[in-house]
Amino acid sequence: MALYSRVSGSVGMITLQNPPVNALSAAVRQGIVDMMHRALSEPEVKSVVICGQNGKFCGGADIREFGAKMTGPPLVPMVHLIEAASKPVVAAIEGIALGGGLELALSCHYRIAHSKATLGFPEVALGLLPGAGGTQRLPRLIGVPAALDLITTGRHVTAAEARQLGIVDEVTDLNAVDAAVKFAQSVTGKSLDARRISTYPCPRPPDLDAIFERAMQQVRRSARGAIAPGTCVQAVHAAVTLPYAKGMERERELFSLLFTSGQARALQYYFFAQRAVSRWSTANGARWDTSKPRPVRKAAVIGLGTMGRGITVSLAQAGFSVVAVETQEQQLSEAKQAVSGMLERGAKRRGVPLAHDKIKYSCSVQAVADVDLVIEAVFEDMALKKTVFQQLSAICKPGALLCTNTSGLDIDELASQTQSPELVVGMHFFAPAHVMQLLEVVYGPRSSPEVVATAMQMGKKMGKVSVAVGNCRGFVGNRMLKPYLEQAFFLLEEGATPEQVDQVLEEFGFAMGVFKVSDLSGLDVGWKVRKSDGLVSPASTGTSARIRGGSRYSPLGDLLCERGRFGQKTGRGWFQYDKPGGRVAKPDPWLHGFLEEYRAQHGLVARRIDHQEVLERCLYALINEGFQILQDGIAAGPEDIDVIYVLGYGWPRHRGGPMFYAGQVGLDKVVERLEHYQQIHPDVPGLQPCSLLRKLAASGNPAIHKWREVIQKPRSQL
Numbered sequence: 001m002a003l004y005s006r007v008s009g010s011v012g013m014i015t016l017q018n019p020p021v022n023a024l025s026a027a028v029r030q031g032i033v034d035m036m037h038r039a040l041s042e043p044e045v046k047s048v049v050i051c052g053q054n055g056k057f058c059g060g061a062d063i064r065e066f067g068a069k070m071t072g073p074p075l076v077p078m079v080h081l082i083e084a085a086s087k088p089v090v091a092a093i094e095g096i097a098l099g100g101g102l103e104l105a106l107s108c109h110y111r112i113a114h115s116k117a118t119l120g121f122p123e124v125a126l127g128l129l130p131g132a133g134g135t136q137r138l139p140r141l142i143g144v145p146a147a148l149d150l151i152t153t154g155r156h157v158t159a160a161e162a163r164q165l166g167i168v169d170e171v172t173d174l175n176a177v178d179a180a181v182k183f184a185q186s187v188t189g190k191s192l193d194a195r196r197i198s199t200y201p202c203p204r205p206p207d208l209d210a211i212f213e214r215a216m217q218q219v220r221r222s223a224r225g226a227i228a229p230g231t232c233v234q235a236v237h238a239a240v241t242l243p244y245a246k247g248m249e250r251e252r253e254l255f256s257l258l259f260t261s262g263q264a265r266a267l268q269y270y271f272f273a274q275r276a277v278s279r280w281s282t283a284n285g286a287r288w289d290t291s292k293p294r295p296v297r298k299a300a301v302i303g304l305g306t307m308g309r310g311i312t313v314s315l316a317q318a319g320f321s322v323v324a325v326e327t328q329e330q331q332l333s334e335a336k337q338a339v340s341g342m343l344e345r346g347a348k349r350r351g352v353p354l355a356h357d358k359i360k361y362s363c364s365v366q367a368v369a370d371v372d373l374v375i376e377a378v379f380e381d382m383a384l385k386k387t388v389f390q391q392l393s394a395i396c397k398p399g400a401l402l403c404t405n406t407s408g409l410d411i412d413e414l415a416s417q418t419q420s421p422e423l424v425v426g427m428h429f430f431a432p433a434h435v436m437q438l439l440e441v442v443y444g445p446r447s448s449p450e451v452v453a454t455a456m457q458m459g460k461k462m463g464k465v466s467v468a469v470g471n472c473r474g475f476v477g478n479r480m481l482k483p484y485l486e487q488a489f490f491l492l493e494e495g496a497t498p499e500q501v502d503q504v505l506e507e508f509g510f511a512m513g514v515f516k517v518s519d520l521s522g523l524d525v526g527w528k529v530r531k532s533d534g535l536v537s538p539a540s541t542g543t544s545a546r547i548r549g550g551s552r553y554s555p556l557g558d559l560l561c562e563r564g565r566f567g568q569k570t571g572r573g574w575f576q577y578d579k580p581g582g583r584v585a586k587p588d589p590w591l592h593g594f595l596e597e598y599r600a601q602h603g604l605v606a607r608r609i610d611h612q613e614v615l616e617r618c619l620y621a622l623i624n625e626g627f628q629i630l631q632d633g634i635a636a637g638p639e640d641i642d643v644i645y646v647l648g649y650g651w652p653r654h655r656g657g658p659m660f661y662a663g664q665v666g667l668d669k670v671v672e673r674l675e676h677y678q679q680i681h682p683d684v685p686g687l688q689p690c691s692l693l694r695k696l697a698a699s700g701n702p703a704i705h706k707w708r709e710v711i712q713k714p715r716s717q718l
């Protein structure tokens, strides 16, 4: 709703009230319309200030209302009512003015912002465009290039930048509402003719066509199939080529197109999923709201390889004192240099002070004796990690958290090496650890709720999205990757090429196909894991070379590694590169020959494989594993899996995540296609739909927010 009050006798004040961000719900819009009419009808009122309660102007349209039937006054007539007002209306912008909130501010005649406020049009991230005149007013106010930048990227600007761009009229370090009231009094009675942005002509720079061409190219390059960025460009184009009223019609048309698209639904689901994962719960009933994090001031990182360095940088940048330990002198000095460089570049990019003095380096594990939390980041080898955990358990002060940055090893086995297994938790960072936003917090059966809460909070402080997951081989992300990779290998055996598989996955929206990603991460990484699992047996030939544990197995990855093809680092992998460390993947005729030879050797006849089969086998096998993970209680809900896949594995955000995507395709259809492929390839693992997937499909494909009800039933009966 909106509250009306009278300030200093002549200023009508409208205060938006809808915690937590004063979003423009039906009640708020109704309140604004009613209060505007009231302010305009009261003769004593000479000017109006619009502000938001609790130091937040407005977070935009209420996203929670998007799925429901529209009620209350629409936004467009509301902003027109404000702009057309005969009395000056001043927006007092504190905290945020985002999306519809900024559109509301742009309909006011003046804008006063607090210096700490941020402003922007983030609609593009929700699969939308600013649909209440934002695409028509902003270019009129700040010019086409700047408006295109803000609207197509969704980036937030500071009050200072907003002032520089001409979005706000004044910035204050003091109380913005008081400043707006004073300002409103000072403009009482002045003509408003030059203050209504919709009446401004839209500036037409001489190189207009080139500007739009460049903007389109830019969004095509980065959108990976998302339609909102390009549609935003079209809407801004209408501001330049059409009169205001017609431009508004075009904006409405384009907005409706986006609003009813599956992409907007997926992105809005993802918005809430990212927030839902912070309300974590574990399989044994620990929860975010009943578990108190422990205070952490000083942390340590053990092992300063690539991951350890990134983790050290993340911790220091988040303000923690860090003890960085590397027992090899030479490695330590290289790590020091690398970490300094990363911190310098980070400080420059973010415009923040350097955090060098936060880090103390040491060659001795003894240096961690007084820290509150240790993150072990040594080589991915169980025996080595066990030794480190035994040492840590003896050295660390009582109560210190012992965390491991493993990408899939058993947390419980490590915990059993310590005197306090309840203090052990996994913190699975993604490379590069100081850049990637995802953190899997892996709880073992003995991890205490406070320890999980502490690791989740640490992740948040490091600017990460932390997702709590249970302990199993590969946790959530890497466990789901296995069947996805397996299908890709089998498809090569059956006649596909790496470039065909990658093309299909990239057209779906992945930044990189599965084979390019493997080349980038290093083929030797998976090879080592398969070796330690006893899967790699170079001596075997004939049928047995392609069977492990009674199931079909493809040794193709192992064979490439045996030939020293580790991917980008060696200049050869599934693709070829111009040099070791090269980045541009090119099809490799050698590999095609190798595949032909391999098929001949194993009696496999290549067939034509279509795009649908590539996509369905790779994605549905991955999705099926996701349902198995939900069934096993490793992830608490589909949102956890979707956030992990979008942030950690390049799943296209505009498709919501694998579990959301499965719901969109139709769970019954996913089951039907898996069964179809299973019938044709009975020897291929991963194609048998798991019982939870079947159960959900049979219960009529319920909406994703209802899945938890079905998932929780079997467990509560245990």
Ligand SMILES: CCCCCC/C=C/CC(=O)SCCNC(=O)CCNC(=O)[C@H](O)C(C)(C)COP(=O)(O)OP(=O)(O)OC[C@H]1O[C@@H](n2cnc3c(N)ncnc32)[C@H](O)[C@@H]1OP(=O)(O)O
Binding pocket: 020, 021, 023, 059, 060, 061, 062, 063, 064, 066, 070, 075, 096, 098, 099, 100, 101, 122, 123, 126, 128, 129, 130, 131, 132, 272, 275, 276
């Ligand atoms: C039929 C409709 C026609 C409409 C035509 C006009 C179209 C206008 C388009 C829009 O305005 S779309 C909305 C544009 N605004 C946004 O995208 C803002 C989204 N929010 C954020 O970016 C952040 O939440 C924030 C505002 C910067 C605050 O960040 P912070 O980290 O401080 O807190 P959060 O955890 O993110 O959020 C707190 C809480 O608030 C909920 N929330 C935030 N914004 C909205 C919103 N616009 N509508 C509804 N709810 C919102 C958020 O979900 C959190 O609650 P939760 O319970 O934890 O999920």
